[in-house]
Amino acid sequence: MPAPKQTKAPPVMADADIAIVRIAPETSFKNKAYEALKEAILKMDIYATPEQVMLDERALSERLGVSRTPIREAIAMLEQDGFVKTVPRRGIVVVRRTKTEIVDMIRAWAALESMAARLITTTARKKDITALRDFFKDFGKDRLPQDHVEEYSKANIAFHQALISLSESPVLVDMTNDILLHVRGYRQLTIGRKDRTATSLPEHLAIIEALEARDTELAEKRARDHTLGLAAYVEAHGQELFS
Amino acid sequence: MPAPKQTKAPPVMADADIAIVRIAPETSFKNKAYEALKEAILKMDIYATPEQVMLDERALSERLGVSRTPIREAIAMLEQDGFVKTVPRRGIVVVRRTKTEIVDMIRAWAALESMAARLITTTARKKDITALRDFFKDFGKDRLPQDHVEEYSKANIAFHQALISLSESPVLVDMTNDILLHVRGYRQLTIGRKDRTATSLPEHLAIIEALEARDTELAEKRARDHTLGLAAYVEAHGQELFS
DNA sequence: CCAATATTTTTGGCATACCAAATACCAGAA
DNA sequence: TTCTGGTATTTGGTATGCCAAAAATATTGG
Structure with missing residues (x-):
């Protein structure tokens, strides 16, 4: 067998253990x-x-x-x-999902998010909950969400992901993210719809209020109903998206 | 379409060609x-x-x-x-899960199952709901679950899976099954514990009653609290299972 | 010209060979 | 004996080649 190859072999040096950063694992x-x-x-x-x-x-x-x-x-x-x-x-x-499958996924999302809301009321810090409002600070009665659908849609997703993260439950976070990836394809056409966007913001704020009030049952209900509302919306108006 | 493959039958050599059964799709x-x-x-x-x-x-x-x-x-x-x-x-x-991870998974399970219960109250047929009792027909005051832990544990899992299936939501079914596979390793040592088994059966029956009554909120609550109870139990008593 | 059939091409499934990194192992020096 | 250096081995990562089934295309008979 051929001789391998020399690794390094610093002559006399005694550089010891300085700055030997873990070499990049470099993904496969x-x-x-x-x-x-x-x-x-x-x-x-x-x-x-x-x-x-x-x-x-x-x-x-x-x-x-x-x-x-x-x-x-x-x-x-x-x-x-x-x-x-x-x-x-x-x-x-x-794979292309059918409308039924998307609605089904959104229902699961509602289940996971309502559980996240429940956990948040008992463990999250007040400041972290309040910080959720920042996602919508660019919107108000002088700058309506329905007039900036694309931008609001991004804030919407970010809000939901931040909300779930506050639960500090890796499982809920991962499962929800998986679902969002599948549903995302419809986002532009459904979540961003103007008619629904109008009611979205107040519902989000109501969820935050319930969380701040540490009202477990109410926070759970509002989180659940909000996302179930999306499911119902897609079920009713998402027909044209599918062949 | 005509025979794509020849059933060659050369006069002289007569053997071969038999028993070449069309092998099914046969998974890879x-x-x-x-x-x-x-x-x-x-x-x-x-x-x-x-x-x-x-x-x-x-x-x-x-x-x-x-x-x-x-x-x-x-x-x-x-x-x-x-x-x-x-x-x-x-x-x-x-991969070995930590206790925290298992508890986290059970919470997600609770979220999914409570949503399933919710859906069941609005769509499932009465007879299918009632049929859920059959899983526990072998147990009663003359044959306590805690005296047949192993057997009851099987019925327990079967009940939960049947319950979820009644929601007719493939997503909820699949996600729950995935979770159960991961949690199963602990089943023998936790779900099957005598002290918890004793309270399990009445809770199951209470869930079924709420479903039959078509009480959406109550069914959801009972399903959720039942499984959250398991999570709390594991969190409190599952210490010895982990290194 | 059309339809039935033979042939070529395409495509995923699988086996094999080799590579480099990490580790195990061993001989020789102190 | 113990420590050290280096070699051999192990192990996952990757590239290649070939196979069979299915589709696409060409061919042939009427």
Whole structure:
């Protein structure tokens, strides 16, 4: 066997233990491919095109400059996430959710968020709760949310994520984020709708008030009803989004 | 469509061509490996051994009779599920949850199940709700749950899964099942504990009654509080289970 | 010209080989 | 014996090649 290679071998030095930073773990191609593909899938508007979107292993490997192996592993991970579905000898298809599935997901979101609200009333600090108002400080009666839908939509998502985070429950945070990723595709067309945007802000503020008052039951109810309202809205008005 | 493949029947050589049954779709090795490994992980008592359990790709591939490729893909899937964690150049370790994580998961479970209860009160059929009692028909004052812990524990899990299923929400069902898989490892030592088993049955019956009464708020509350009770129990008494 | 069929191409599934990092192991020096 | 340096081994990561099924395309018979 050939001699390996010298590591370093500082002659006489006694540099000892200074500044030996942990070398970058540097994520694997598998994980890089996973992140890249996930972002690409989330970025594309899969509901805009009439025919289903397909992925090609070889094309992707060439595109990302790696072999098929890490690509396939990334695909397997994405399939676990429910973003794609590989059909043997047919192809890899980007999953499109039906309206029913989206409504179902939003209901689960409501369940998780109401539990988060419940926990927050017993553990979160007052200042952290109050800080939730900052997400909407740019909106008021002189600057209505419905006149800045895109901007308000961003603040909306950020608010919900910050809310969940206050629960200090990693499980609730992760599960909710997963759901939001799936629902996000509809966000532009549903959560951002003007007619619903108008009622959204007051409901958010009402949730914050209940949290500050440490009213567990009320906070839970308001958080739940708010998101269930979104579910009902999508169920009623989301028809045109689906083939 | 015509026969895509020839059923070659050369005059001279007559043997062969028999018993070439059209093998079914037959899941891939990747999926087989995934199922096999998942079952193996769930079956082992990862909290019994002091040192962490490791998996070896090559050993597994030899064990299952397939190459490393499908094994690695299965591992990637299991990692997405949170069952294992691969450390580059170190190994694949079966993840052990801390008590805090388990409590956190049970809280999420409570959130999902209370939402399921809510939905059930508005959509499920009376007979299906009543049928939930059957899971406990073998228990009563002449046959106490705490005297048949193992058996009652099975009925307990089955009841909860049946309950969630009644919501007819695939998302709630899937998310809850995922959680149950992770929590299951503790089931024998926590859910099955005698002191808690005693109060479990009446609570279950109370949930069913609220469902039958179509009392949405009460059913939700009872379902939530029941499972939150388990969370509190584990938080208080599950100390000895963790290193 | 059309339909049935044969052929080529495409595509995911799987096996294998090699690499580099991390570790285990061992011989030799003090 | 113990410590040290280095080599061999282990282990996950990645690239490649081939296979079979299915789709796409070409071909042929009427």
